[in-house]
Amino acid sequence: MTREYTGDDMxxxxxxxxxxxxxCHALKxxxxxxxxxxxxxxxxxxxxxxxxxxxxxxxxEEISAGSIMVDGVDMYDKATDINQLRENIGMVFQxxxxxxxxxxxxxxxxxxxxxxxxxxxxxEAQSTLLMxxxxxxxxxxxxxxxxxxxQQQRVAIARALAMTPDLMLFDEPTSALxxxxxxxxxxxxxxxxxxxMTMVIxxxxxxxxxxxxxxxxxxxxxxxxxxxxxxxxxxxxxxxxLKQFLAKVFNSTWVIKVRI
Amino acid sequence: xxxxxxxxxxxxIYALLMFTLVGAIYLSGKSINYNWxxxxxxxxxxxxxxxxxxxxxxxTALIADNGxxxxxxDNGDTPQIITQYDNKLISNGDLxxxxxxxxxxxxxxxxxxxxxxxxxxxxxxxxxFFALLxxxxxxxxxxxNNTVARDLAFTYVEVIRGTPLLIQIFIVYFFIGTVLDLDKxxxxxxxxxxxxxxxxxxxxxxGIQAVPVSQMEAARSTGMTYYQAMTYVVLPQAFxxxxxPLAGQFIxxxxxxxxxxxxxxxxxTKAGREVVSGSFAPxxxxxxxxxxxxxxxxxLSWAIQQLEKRLSASD
Numbered sequence: 020m021t022r023e024y025t026g027d028d029m030x031x032x033x034x035x036x037x038x039x040x041x042x043c044h045a046l047k048x049x050x051x052x053x054x055x056x057x058x059x060x061x062x063x064x065x066x067x068x069x070x071x072x073x074x075x076x077x078x079x080e081e082i083s084a085g086s087i088m089v090d091g092v093d094m095y096d097k098a099t100d101i102n103q104l105r106e107n108i109g110m111v112f113q114x115x116x117x118x119x120x121x122x123x124x125x126x127x128x129x130x131x132x133x134x135x136x137x138x139x140x141x142x143e144a145q146s147t148l149l150m151x152x153x154x155x156x157x158x159x160x161x162x163x164x165x166x167x168x169x170q171q172q173r174v175a176i177a178r179a180l181a182m183t184p185d186l187m188l189f190d191e192p193t194s195a196l197x198x199x200x201x202x203x204x205x206x207x208x209x210x211x212x213x214x215x216m217t218m219v220i221x222x223x224x225x226x227x228x229x230x231x232x233x234x235x236x237x238x239x240x241x242x243x244x245x246x247x248x249x250x251x252x253x254x255x256x257x258x259x260x261l262k263q264f265l266a267k268v269f270n271s272t273w274v275i276k277v278r279i
Numbered sequence: 280x281x282x283x284x285x286x287x288x289x290x291x292i293y294a295l296l297m298f299t300l301v302g303a304i305y306l307s308g309k310s311i312n313y314n315w316x317x318x319x320x321x322x323x324x325x326x327x328x329x330x331x332x333x334x335x336x337x338x339t340a341l342i343a344d345n346g347x348x349x350x351x352x353d354n355g356d357t358p359q360i361i362t363q364y365d366n367k368l369i370s371n372g373d374l375x376x377x378x379x380x381x382x383x384x385x386x387x388x389x390x391x392x393x394x395x396x397x398x399x400x401x402x403x404x405x406x407x408f409f410a411l412l413x414x415x416x417x418x419x420x421x422x423x424n425n426t427v428a429r430d431l432a433f434t435y436v437e438v439i440r441g442t443p444l445l446i447q448i449f450i451v452y453f454f455i456g457t458v459l460d461l462d463k464x465x466x467x468x469x470x471x472x473x474x475x476x477x478x479x480x481x482x483x484x485x486g487i488q489a490v491p492v493s494q495m496e497a498a499r500s501t502g503m504t505y506y507q508a509m510t511y512v513v514l515p516q517a518f519x520x521x522x523x524p525l526a527g528q529f530i531x532x533x534x535x536x537x538x539x540x541x542x543x544x545x546x547x548t549k550a551g552r553e554v555v556s557g558s559f560a561p562x563x564x565x566x567x568x569x570x571x572x573x574x575x576x577x578x579l580s581w582a583i584q585q586l587e588k589r590l591s592a593s594d
Contacts, residue, residue, distance in 0.1 A: 079496060106502030116497035120515050120593050130501035133511055162593040175497075182501055 026091055029053045029186055029217045030076055035085030037071060037241075045071045046082070047242040055185075056215045060228035060249075063238035064264055069221045072238065073188050076219060077108045090185055106134060109179030113191040115171040117163040123174045124150060124159040127181045135182060142181075149177040153207050169200030176207055187211065189220040193227075205231075225268055229253050237261050308562065316560050320567060323390040323554045329366060329383035334375045335359050342371045348382060350375055392564075395550025396571050402467055402546060403533045403575070409472035410532065414479025419509065421484045432480060439477035445538055447474055452542040467539035475532045482524045486517035519590045526583040530576045537572075547571055 030053040037046035046068050053059050061069045074080040075087060078094055078101050087094045092104055117126050127146040131137050150159040153173040163171050172192060179187060189208065193201045205227050211218060212231050222228055228235055228249060235252045237245040239260050245252065256262045308315065322328065336359075338352040348361040348369070364382035375381065389397070417435055420428035439447070451470040452463060461469070490513050498508035540549035551568040555561045 077500060102502050102504050105500060110500035116493045118512050129511060133507055134502045164594060
């Protein structure tokens with residue numbers, strides 16, 4: 020895809036509202052901007068609309084009002100080919116969602132082969148390299164069912180990177196993992212942050228958000244309450260709702276397992 | 280877990296029961312004073328009788344030293360020359376009339392039962408292919424977002440599943456066949472594949488719906504279109520889940536193919552009926568026909584099991 024856009028803003032979401040058919044108001048006038056090369060963490064209690072917001076960025080959720088520009092393209096413009104746009108947006112899911120009938124390497128190779136229609140040799144070389152980068156060279160010919168959760172999630176990240184996207188979306192990438200596997204996945208994401216990948220991460224890992232994110236967005240009940248740098252959010256939370264949320268998170272037992 | 284000896288006892292009891300059953304069938308055969316003639320059946324499977332070579336016209340036969348038979352025709356046509364035969368029925372200088380058997384040769388050929396079996400295999404597998412195709416197309420329509428497509432697929436399934444196959448064969452052959460000028464084989468294949476296809480639709484729909492929605496999402500997230508995601512991600516998984524019920528449906532197809540005999544297709548069943556009237560050995564014929572069907576369905580179910588085993592590599 021050839022595009023002239025080289026502006027600073029990767030995602031510009033303006034005044035987006037989302038209603039579910041049952042009338043539930045899932046997103047309430049949310050506006051957020053993600054700059055190129057920025058890592059933005061979205062935090063908030065369950066049901067606050069974090070994942071819904073993330074999923075609007077590749078149109079897995081349609082919005083009811085407002086507008087979303089991704090990499091200079093208006094997502095809801097009639098002329099926009101959403102499939103072409105999604106090639107440029109990698110997504111990593113909470114439950115990995117690897118293709119169970121394909122080996123780890125084949126999972127990574129599928130989109131470059133079938134969507135980008137690049138030659139097999141080239142795709143194989145690139146995918147092997149990606150598997151090496153996520154530390155799974157040894158296991159790339161295994162089927163997902165023969166990999167641990169952490170390994171599966173790393174394959175999923177490699178799969179999302181295979182189309183060389185400019186933007187990566189992470190939907191609670193470590194929530195379905197056993198505690199001892201959280202670290203290996205977070206390390207891969209940190210590596211991506213270091214090389215300047217633009218990322219939006221919905222996460223419950225406050226320590227990770229603080230360490231990696233350039234900005235943290237706090238959501239509650241479908242509304243975006245705070246959008247600030249991590250130190251402001253975690254060290255000097257001003258908003259009472261945020262204070263309450265953080266207090267709950269840091270007092271609950273599961274946090275003990277999390278690396279802070 | 281059962282102990283090994285316990286299993287052997289079980290197998291033993293099973294063998295005893297089967298032996299009793301077969302014995303009972305044998306004895307009941309005896310009790311009705313039926314003369315079993317299995318030997319009569321063989322020519323109807325493979326015919327090894329000598330075949331006649333008839334004379335093409337009236338004339339005189341000449342036999343050369345090397346055995347070549349030449350028939351000089353009275354009307355002066357090019358003589359008929361027979362070099363290869365196994366048994367000659369004439370001597371040198373005999374007068375020959377058109378249609379006389381001059382010689383015979385050994386040449387086995389398939390009898391009606393074997394030809395019927397071949398027809399059943401042919402009609403079943405051609406229908407299987409089209410049933411799968413129909414099932415796939417309408418199955419995809421059944422799960423699509425397009426209301427028209429969904430309604431069409433729903434109608435197809437309900438109409439076909441709700442009417443007897445026998446009636447469908449009559450309608451396809453006598454009505455559609457007349458309108459479109461179909462031969463009986465095409466009509467038979469059409470009826471069978473439309474009928475089986477309706478069941479395949481539901482099997483495929485269930486298979487597709489058993490694949491988690493997240494698989495479609497994961498595929499779409501890499502930029503695949505709906506059809507690419509279906510082709511490379513959802514359908515392969517759905518197919519794997521559908522194999523056991525598909526196997527059952529295809530076995531039904533082979534058995535259902537016996538119904539096409541009503542439109543004068545000489546399949547295994549019709550061949551059986553014809554052979555019964557020729558051989559006067561109905562019991563032998565029907566047991567043989569049943570065994571041949573069992574052989575067909577057994578091989579198919581074995582083949583699908585092998586496929587299942589291969590596909591289970593990713594489990």
